[in-house]
Amino acid sequence: MDSNKLFQSKSFMAVIWIVAVIALFLLVFLAGMYVGFKKAGFSYQWGENYHRNFAGPKQGFGDEFGGKDLIDAHGTFGQILKIDNSALIVKGINNVEKIILVNNKTIINRFRDNIKLSDLKVDEKIVTIGDPDNSGQIVAKLIRVLPDQPPLPPNVGNNPLPGGIPGVVPTINTTTTQK
Secondary structure: OOHHHHHHOHHHHHHHHHHHHHHHHHHHHHHHHHHHHHHHHHHHHHHHOHHHHOOOOOOOOHHHHOOOOOOOOEEEEEEEEEEEOOEEEEEOHHHOEEEEEOOOOOEEEEOOEEOOHHHOOOOOEEEEEEEEOOOOOEEEEEEEEOOOOOOOOOOOOOOOOOOOOOOOOOOOOOOOOOO
16 A cells, blocks of 8 residues: 555544544643642642641640640530530530530630639630530530620611721711811
8 A cells, every 4th residue: 555645545634633632632631630749749738737837836836725736626616505513515506505525624714814614604605626525525625715795886887988897987077167
């Protein structure tokens, strides 16, 4: 067979196009793998340097809480419904009641002061960080009492100026001074 006829035949051109399309798909696939590999490497390095990425110490942020690193913690926040020995029943988001277990390692703070379980009161709002146990209760590592919020003034949300401070209604001085 004549090589000129072979190169000009429709079947040869179809094979060349098929090979070119497959090569293009492979090239795009390899480029995707390269980008994915770079992204995965970045994510791995970022995760390995998590504390440093947030300008924290290598050992973690837990020095404020007695050297305990509270990252990867579970918890809830809500209102104390009942205090029973070493357990708190808290009404959280969507009125779901959670049982918080308190032990001798639990840190309980009101502002910057460490307090005891006996200092907590029903109806106080708390934030709890801890670990869940097998029964769905939270074994508390940290409980922080939230301060009571003062009632909002009646004109909250009526700020007529765009970009104004929420809850603050500006007053306009209507008196003029004469010179």
